[in-house]
Amino acid sequence: MNFINLIDEYREEIVKSTQEIIKIKSVEEEPKENMPFGEGPYKALQYALELSKKLGFDAKNLEGYAGYAEFGQGEETIGVLAHLDVVPEGTGWTYPPYGGEIHDGKIYGRGTADDKGPTIATLYAMKALKESGVNLNRKIRLIFGTNEETGWGCMHYYFKHEKAPTMGFTPDADFPVIYGEKGIIVFNLEQKINSNDCDSIKIVDLKGGNAPNMVPDYAEAILEVENIDSFDEKYKEYIKEKKYPITINIENNQVKVMAEGISAHGSTPEKGENAISYLMDFLGYIFEGKCDICDFINIYNERIGFKHNGEGIGCGLEDDISGKLNFNPGLIKLEDGKIILTINVRYPIKTTSKEVYDGIRANIDGTKLELVEGTSDSKPLYVPKNSFLVETLMKVYKEQTGDISSEPVTIGGGTYARAMENAVAFGPMFPGQPDVVHQKDEYISIEHLMKITKIYAHALYELAK
Template identity: 55%
Template sequence: MNVNLKQRIDEMRDEIIKSTKEIISKKSVKHSPVANMPFGEDIHKCFTYTLDLCKALGFETKNIDNYAGHAEFGSGEEVVGVLVHLDVVPEGDNWTYPPYGGEIHDGKIYGRGTIDDKGPAIAALYAMKAIKDSGVKLNKKIRIILGLDEESSWESLKYYLAREKAPDVAFTPDADFPAIHGEKGILAFDLVKTFADKVSDEGIRILSIKGGNRSNMVPDYCEVQLMSNNSLKSKLEAYVKSNDVKLEILEVDDRITIKSYGVSAHSSMPEHGQNAISQLILFLNTLDLEPGDISDFIKLYSEKIGMEYHGESIGCGFNDKPSGKLIFNVGIIDLSEDRVKVTVNIRYPVTLTDEVVYKGIENNLKNSGVTIVSHEHSAPIYLPKDHELIQKLMKVYREFTGDDSEPIVIGGGTYARAMENAVAFGPLFPGQPELAHQKDEYISIENLIKITKIYANALYELAK
């Protein structure tokens, strides 16, 4: 542990807090491109703020056509990298404090991105500043790379790496401690079915179901529009009482709206949330629906997906020793009287392939009329625990925490999988609540300063 780095970070404490509050205030949700702003104006403003901060801290900066950028110092051919992202998922509803307020309450800074990934980005930046100010001699460069669409297509980092040489070794502060030596494979795809068979028999008619924002979020809201000759209020109230779910009903003549409220969470940890889509479908499956393709689909969803998040009933309940069980999350549903599209996000074990996962699902959905439309795949990454990068990061982590835990494998997907010799490292300590993609996301000031010290020492170990 370098005492000088620790002392310098303590001196910069107020600056670190101020910069974190400022970057949180820059709403940076991805939007359609506008003139020379590939990810929309909001992300661009956050990006230019961060580049300006890097310059003010004394780093050399580079803007790669507004797609990405970096800041660096040091000399030599080899580069030690920190990969961060400035974009955030949509804020969602029901925050206790403003999602872009950067307000401090009980020693915690609240706001979208405080833990994923703006707070850690600021920590890494000031970790670099501490090393620079300490005057230690390095024979490598230290570079922070600023990505702008990690929560969606990774177009930003792909554009950057097509034009700049990747660091020789790197970490991303965008997951958990201790060091992460593996990340599960990620699949995103749609389950699609066209409805041809429509029967009118006085049963309950489903007009539409809509819910969810992103495949990589557990949806916290979904609603269905129905037509029914009879009130469904008593049935819903009885179901809510016996199943401990939050459903609300609005009835105007024969038109009925049912609203389903869940709990948002990151799709890699659906057990921390409550899927508003799935709980609504399960209720609909208890009703006397009109026979036909729509009611068949509701039944199929209930039987093959339900509230499961390991994919057992749909044929992909795989697991392996290094990384555990497959994770299955329904993120979005868009159902009309003509067709349905359900968007699914899967995190599969590191020793498997996407072909094995798809084959399991296809076999299970045979003759259902449901087709799979794939639109994202990111292969798993895996480094042995004795890899030099893992060893150095673990050394620093153990010195600071006294925690002798082993490196871990996660279901989350980070920038580490974009290049060789890169892993995720922090910022969440064991036992801390996972607040990424959830309301009331926060980082405690104590941990913000602590991770800055850990990152400074990690970068020093990798670059000295």
């Protein structure tokens, strides 16, 4: 496999190309003509297509929604689905988020790991195969998406206008191979609040969370309290008993209650600390009467709070492939006379969203809660472990890394793999590596970048030969 050795010769090019594409701020913006997701994602797509042509591939721009680079012959196609858009940079970076700077052998910047670095790695893996002159019986096509982080409009457009690859992978998750992904739904639990006061305490506002698929790291409630001294005493008793991260700020007869949590991905709620659950626990200590607010708080604390698998609210589903359902209360707000709690659920591969909804409705029957279904249902992905695709990728991974003990895995997250039949997620993160995706100081080490380029070259060869 002399194409593996060729990759070492591309080291400088691979690093430079990664740096250059990182410098493009490809966060979704307002659409412009021929730029459906804004100027940033379009510029990243342009860069990728121009680089593809420079490397000798056929390249096509699909009206600014997506694009692809390909080479080879044959009726069948191996597809690699990657994305060029990124989430916003956030704050607190040590190095410029769009600088592509190298420090201690690492390239820093938003998108280095997710998913621009792996995209560049795949391009140069294809170059190695092309220049080595190996005989392939299938075409190889690298598909560039431009709005993976915010809606998948790019993939919807692509598959509406282009034939789906025969099989493929996305370099946008973890090694060794992810052969299954749970189904994903987002929905609301809502309750009308006819009266927002109880026992001389009135709730003025309630809010928390940043997105349904994130464990909320902050939540707050604004209360009007008649007896501040009594409230303050009760607060001190609670903190002494529970030691939860709750603080209060008192101004006249208004109290701001603040709960701090620890964020995590909505697919792994157990890895975070839910600020909404902390807040509801405290409010349950304060509101002890019979009122609409009390009803909601009690139901939350009894059936949702600090439970991560839906077991308290009728959807504690589980299967032997993907394990337990993941249940994340991601957002809460008091709006137009009702409390709206937004839930992100990752349901097991062998179950359905209908089972989730039916279970919850049965559980809350007789309460004032109403379940409002979401508009989308991202169905589970499953490719058998003994399939040609999974077995081939596992073989390549073990040969390239020497890790012979790892087995294919399932996840609660969702990748481009579920956009087509017979696709899985394959890298780029190795087991045990720090998770830098969507975080400040996102980076990819140059050695990591070179290693995945070799893995992807080998994988594409085995799939296409």
